[in-house]
Amino acid sequence: MLPEPPAATVLYASLDLPEEEASQFDAAMRELPDWLRREPIGAPVSVAPMPTAWLDAVSDILAQAPDIPEAVADLTGLVMEEGRRIPCMVLGCTPDHEFARKARHQFPDGLWGVACDRFTLCYFCENPYSVWHETLHTLGAEDCYDLETKRTTCECAGCLMQYAAAEDTIGDWPWLCRANQERIRSYAKKCAAANKKGEAPGG
Ligand SMILES: [Zn+2]
Ligand SMILES: [Zn+2]
Numbered sequence: 001m002l003p004e005p006p007a008a009t010v011l012y013a014s015l016d017l018p019e020e021e022a023s024q025f026d027a028a029m030r031e032l033p034d035w036l037r038r039e040p041i042g043a044p045v046s047v048a049p050m051p052t053a054w055l056d057a058v059s060d061i062l063a064q065a066p067d068i069p070e071a072v073a074d075l076t077g078l079v080m081e082e083g084r085r086i087p088c089m090v091l092g093c094t095p096d097h098e099f100a101r102k103a104r105h106q107f108p109d110g111l112w113g114v115a116c117d118r119f120t121l122c123y124f125c126e127n128p129y130s131v132w133h134e135t136l137h138t139l140g141a142e143d144c145y146d147l148e149t150k151r152t153t154c155e156c157a158g159c160l161m162q163y164a165a166a167e168d169t170i171g172d173w174p175w176l177c178r179a180n181q182e183r184i185r186s187y188a189k190k191c192a193a194a195n196k197k198g199e200a201p202g203g
Helices: 019-036 052-064 068-081 098-106 128-138 178-197
Strands: 009-014 046-049 088-092 113-116 119-122
Touching: 009 019, 009 052, 009 128, 019 046, 019 088, 019 128, 052 068, 052 088, 052 098, 068 098, 068 113, 068 119, 088 128, 098 113, 098 119, 113 128, 119 128
Parallel strands: 009 046, 009 088, 088 119
Antiparallel strands: 113 119
């Protein structure tokens, strides 16, 4: 049985990252809730290292599944069978890791990572903006760029959900457009309500 984390919790782990990148990834993950709890978002999101039991289960599934969506479906099935809530999961690895290679083969446009439902694999872990962009997908945020032109499509010029988010393109706080602020807030609210009722909404 996998121990259940409280929602909205983001569980993260690094997969064979070199030491420096692993510590950059860790620092980015630890910093993120401080931003999300801040006004105007005010979403009580927590971040915690992924327990070993989860990491083992997730790694087994990723190794066996033919692709990431399939792996996420298997993982969801495993958790739902036990009547649990799906936590947000963020794994960091290098672009050469076998899981990243699998993901990049299927999604060649995903240069920095791939997000699917509550799961994301980041493979540009030295850039906190890239790690945060991928992580926010698990909390409901959506991309704010045109797939063809890569131009930012929301009203927030410095939005984190733009293409290739980096220090020189992200503006001052709040560096998220109103639509994504609302998506994250409403996901956190849904989790808080489910926690109160002791229900497992599964999403
Ligand atoms: Zn994205
Ligand atoms: Zn945006």
